[in-house]
Amino acid sequence: MLPEDPKTILVVDDTPGNIEVLGSILTPHFKVKVAMNGKVALKIAAQPEKPDLILLDVMMPDMDGYEVCRQLKADISTANIPIIFVTAKSEIQDEQIGFDLGAVDYLTKPISPPRVMARVKTQLALYDRARHLESIVEQRTQELQIAHIEVIRRLGKAAEFKDNETGMHVIRMSYFAKFLAQQLDLAHDWVELLYQAAPMHDIGKIGIPDAVLLKPGKLDLAEREIMEKHAEYGANIIGNSDVPVLKMAREIAIAHHERWDGSGYPNGLKGEQIPLSARIIAIADVFDALTCERPYKQAWSEERALGLLQEEAGKHFDPTLVPLFFNCLEQIRAVQQQFKDQAAE
The missing domain is CATH 3.40.50.2300 (Response regulator)
Known part of the structure; x- marks a missing residue:
């Protein structure tokens, strides 16, 4: 038997x-x-x-x-x-x-x-x-990867606490970026890597003085120059790691304020010179920043924020990505509802 x-x-x-x-x-x-x-x-x-x-x-x-x-x-x-x-x-x-x-x-x-x-x-x-x-090795590797990702998220939230006391921005915009990336014919692993790296996009804010970061009004030229340093600070904080998620986090940190027309910072990259990861994050980051309240601004309506994305397609943003972002609105609204800032509740 x-x-x-x-x-x-x-x-x-x-x-x-x-x-x-x-x-x-x-x-x-x-x-x-x-x-x-x-x-x-x-x-x-x-x-x-x-x-x-x-x-x-x-x-x-x-x-x-x-x-x-x-x-x-x-x-x-x-x-x-x-x-x-x-x-x-x-x-x-x-x-x-x-x-x-x-x-x-x-x-x-x-x-x-x-x-x-x-x-x-x-x-x-x-x-x-x-x-x-x-x-056993696979389980330990997964545990280390989970811990690694959690550390990245916590660091991203630590930077976000400087000008958004709930830290929900990094959660929302990470989801927005993931939804947008899923609209493209990209490998699942790459999309997950983007989602994991996204919270580190503004880690360089740690190096910006509160007087500039939290100023309740428009920045002057000198203050603007200080603020723009956060992209380079972020890349320096993340460093030149061979770990895939940190490599992507670094390219996002330094390039997510570049503009499609070449007028962005810190390197004036233009069009597809800007890494795809950074072009996706730029849209997700700006949309969430516009639609939530900050010390220096009131929250915009969804309609107004979407209007700006359309106006800036081909100037600030990759014109092929903006229409795809509109396809994700149902998912985006669900995330906005789930991860509200405390002040908005």
Whole structure:
């Protein structure tokens, strides 16, 4: 009788007698699948329910076992499945070829049932342990990534507290940016990276004096120059990291005040010279800043803010992105309702 959750063994051999012998040894303990040629073996191994181990004959017509092994190891979805060669070829050089291709063991014909069971059980135990360790590493990596993202969000909110005491702006505009990016034919991972990096866009505000940042009125020329330094401050705070989310956060921090027509700061970039991430953030950031209250301004109506986006398409903003932002209004309104500033409640 099979165990409750039996392991799956794929037996690959072009000789029915050999399959019958291996099947009689394995079927009382394992779920056995059979392939009589390499092509069928590759197809079975590629299925969602993958074998836990493969017993593979070497000498087969059309595609020998070595080539089957080579193709299995070249495919990321099957590369880790342990392979035991079962063959009449017993020369040392034959075994070396198999091990070089990635096989974990080598059984010679005629086979010994106790040896087959012992080798199979050993390799399955090793494979189970490897998968368990892999899952632990993956879990720890996910935990570190979550902690990493949370630190980025907290730093973004810390900067936002300087002129918005609830820090909700960075949450809202991060969602707005994500919604807009989803309107484009972009990889899911890139969109998530943008969403994670967005809260750091104004981290450079930490370096701006409160007298300038919180001034309840229009800034003069000198004050404007000080304020504009926050883009460079932000890039310097984030630094030149190789971590993808920090690399994107840096390009956003330094470029989200560049303008499509080249009149922005700090580098006067124009059009597609401006990173796409920064062009998306520019729209999300400005729209939320306009529609919420700040020490120096009253909140604009949605209609007025959208009107400005339309007017500035091709001047301040990427003209291809502005219409796509309008497609996201239903989602944007839901986020505005969920993440209101305290003063607005």
